[in-house]
Amino acid sequence: DAGVIQSPRHEVTEMGQEVTLRCKPISGHNSLFWYRQTMMRGLELLIYFNNNVPIDDSGMPEDRFSAKMPNASFSTLKIQPSEPRDSAVYFCASSPRTSQLSGELFFGEGSRLTVL
Amino acid sequence: QKEVEQDPGPLSVPEGAIVSLNCTYSNSAFQYFMWYRQYSRKGPELLMYTYSSGNKEDGRFTAQVDKSSKYISLFIRDSQPSDSATYLCAMSGGGNKLTFGTGTQLKVEL
Numbered sequence: 001d002a003g004v005i006q007s008p009r010h011e012v013t014e015m016g017q018e019v020t021l022r023c024k025p026i027s028g029h030n031s032l033f034w035y036r037q038t039m040m041r042g043l044e045l046l047i048y049f050n051n052n053v054p055i056d057d058s059g060m061p062e063d064r065f066s067a068k069m070p071n072a073s074f075s076t077l078k079i080q081p082s083e084p085r086d087s088a089v090y091f092c093a094s095s096p097r098t099s100q101l102s103g104e105l106f107f108g109e110g111s112r113l114t115v116l
Numbered sequence: 117q118k119e120v121e122q123d124p125g126p127l128s129v130p131e132g133a134i135v136s137l138n139c140t141y142s143n144s145a146f147q148y149f150m151w152y153r154q155y156s157r158k159g160p161e162l163l164m165y166t167y168s169s170g171n172k173e174d175g176r177f178t179a180q181v182d183k184s185s186k187y188i189s190l191f192i193r194d195s196q197p198s199d200s201a202t203y204l205c206a207m208s209g210g211g212n213k214l215t216f217g218t219g220t221q222l223k224v225e226l
Contacts (some may be wrong), residue, residue, distance in 0.1 A: 004159070015140065031212050042218030043160070056213065091159055095212045102149050103208050106207030111178075 002026070012114045018080040021111045022075055023092030027060035031095040033105060034067055034077050038088045049075065053084050082115045089113070119143050122205055122217030131226055134183075136191040139205035139217045143184065146207040146215075149181050151190045154202045154219065164190060195224045 005024040015018055025032050033048040047057040052069045060067070064083070069075040079086055089112050093105040122139045123144040129135055137151075148167055152160035166172045166188075172179045178191040188207075192199055205217040 033212070043216040045213065048213065093159070097146055098152050103148050103165070103206060103212060103213065103214050105160075105214065107161065109157070 004092055004094055004106055006090075006108035006111050008111055009078075009109065010112045010114075012116065013082055014116050015083055016081045017115075018078065019086075019113060019115075021077040021083045021090050021092075021113070023075045023077070023108060025075070025092070025094030026096070026106055029094035029106070030072070031097045032069060032075050033093040033095070034057065034075070035091040036088045036090060039043065043091070046077070064093070079113075082113075084115045087113055087115050117142060120205060120207060120217045123220055124218055126221040126223060127178060128223045128225060129197055130193050131195060131197060131224055133195050133224070135190075135195050135199070135222060135224075137192075137203050137205075137220050137222070139169040139207075140186055141188070141215075143207075143209070143215070144186070145209035146180050147210060148208045149179070149188050150206040150214070151179060152204040152206055152216075154204060154205075156201075161205055197224050197226055200224050 007022045007038045012026040034046040035043050045068045046059045049069045068078045091110045093107040120141045140181040151164040153163045154160040166179045166181050169181045169183045176193045180189045200223045202221045204219040206214040208214050
């Protein structure tokens with residue numbers, strides 16, 4: 001079974017440009033999470049969805065960030081306009097409906113974003 | 117003050133050593149405690165899971181939770197070079213919203 005699939009794996013862009021990161025969760029998982037990881041702050045939860053509905057977006061840094069989940073198999077995280085301080089690795093994770101383990105997340109391999 | 121504190125390391129040990137990794141936390145509502153392992157350029161993967169206080173053992177790995185001290189540990193026995201990774205503690209009060217530590221980088225040398 002394929003894991004969580006993220007694209008692109010690497011993105012280098014210039015300040016002010018729009019960035020769109022994409023995620024395909026594991027089939028059958030009903031929760032999807034977007035995290036950002038930096039050396040200084042570690043893993044930070046940006047937003048998570050249950051059954052395609054945003055539940056908590058309190059971690060989204062500011063209005064430049066937006067996330068959508070139009071269906072159970074696809075989500076996007078958009079940054080517009082991008083700034084150098086957005087440089088980080090962005091992870092998507094999904095969690096299964098049937099999991100009895102609170103906190104069992106399955107992570108993708110991440111999208112490494114560099115904003116010049 | 118962060119809710120979860122974790123020494124970033126790096127921690128370097130010889131092969132076969134016992135490794136101790138630790139986290140402290142401040143939120144008394146945390147009930148679920150996890151350790152994730154993250155290899156370089158990869159996403160984190162769940163390694164150990166513990167509910168409330170106590171110990172849990174899985175092969176060479178032992179997770180301990182002391183809620184009275186708000187302190188959790190991961191022990192690795194007979195460490196191997198393949199254990200070289202970053203270890204992240206994570207915890208929650210229930211549900212899937214996790215608070216992660218910043219991770220401890222471990223290197224096991226031959």
